[in-house]
Amino acid sequence: MTMSRARKSSPSGPEADAALKTDATTSIVGYRLRRAQLSVFQKFIAVFEELKLRPADYSVLVLIDDNPGRKQTEIAEVLGIKRANFVTLVHGLEQRGLVERIPSLEDKRANALHLTTAGQNFLRLAKSRHRALEDEIVTQLGGTEARALLLALLDRLI
Amino acid sequence: MTMSRARKSSPSGPEADAALKTDATTSIVGYRLRRAQLSVFQKFIAVFEELKLRPADYSVLVLIDDNPGRKQTEIAEVLGIKRANFVTLVHGLEQRGLVERIPSLEDKRANALHLTTAGQNFLRLAKSRHRALEDEIVTQLGGTEARALLLALLDRLI
DNA sequence: TATTGTTATACTCTATAACTATA
């Protein structure tokens, strides 16, 4: 099953080196998942770079919009972000005028997160870009059924 | 479509806070891919931690075993690893006695990569662990057809 | 005593530039 142990360049001329055997590597589910995820993230980053929105920023804005008034800890935990790292992230969004940190009335330790009006408008724009991107992905996958199938399969891995 | 803007803790007692709306977030293909990939990688890391093998280490060993004598640059490129970062990785594997860097006879700049006998034995063990892990994943997914389907769908995203 | 937000810090992964020795 192994290839010949020694390998010298072919004497038949300066042709390109033969392709590597990658069968075993590419059969690894985790490896293929990572490659696909990186590919999709790269597209996301390319589409969103003029908005200066990284994937994590976008998911935070979406989540705050759907759940206004929640604490930093709550939003961070749902997204799997450590609260210590979430501080910098939400601070950036606040400095851009997209998010407000309003001291909670019920718990003086906590900040209630809200989108500003500018943040809501910005999110509307970002969502339209995202819709277009998802449409591209659906086309790549071969239709909405394929997308639903993929999401269902991914769900089983979590 | 938005929830009520203001949010105060319910006056009906100290019950747990309501769950967050996560529909929009979880419908993002990239986000779901990332979550699934992280989940699979965490399992991989847990299974392989006693072997002190990270995912990248394992894929490098597999690739060298299938393509003995190749240059560092070739192995690194196939795996999407920068050659500068590959130096540290392969150095670690060499120090553990799993990989040999043999100066190429045809090109004095290059190192031909080979597994040592110890490396081959170690890889055999790692592969058996990996097979067991993949079997778990297949079970999670619901069968080999589901796995093939997932890999086919992931392929379309690259 | 526990939790919220915060700072500081460290570790991994990844990316680029520049060097050397060869080609």
Place this chain on the structure above:
DNA sequence: TATAGTTATAGAGTATAACAATA
């Protein structure tokens, strides 16, 4: 001039510990 390996370095992303204010 280009390439292979290397070093140094910088930037993300992520992880933990510890602190002040509050619960």
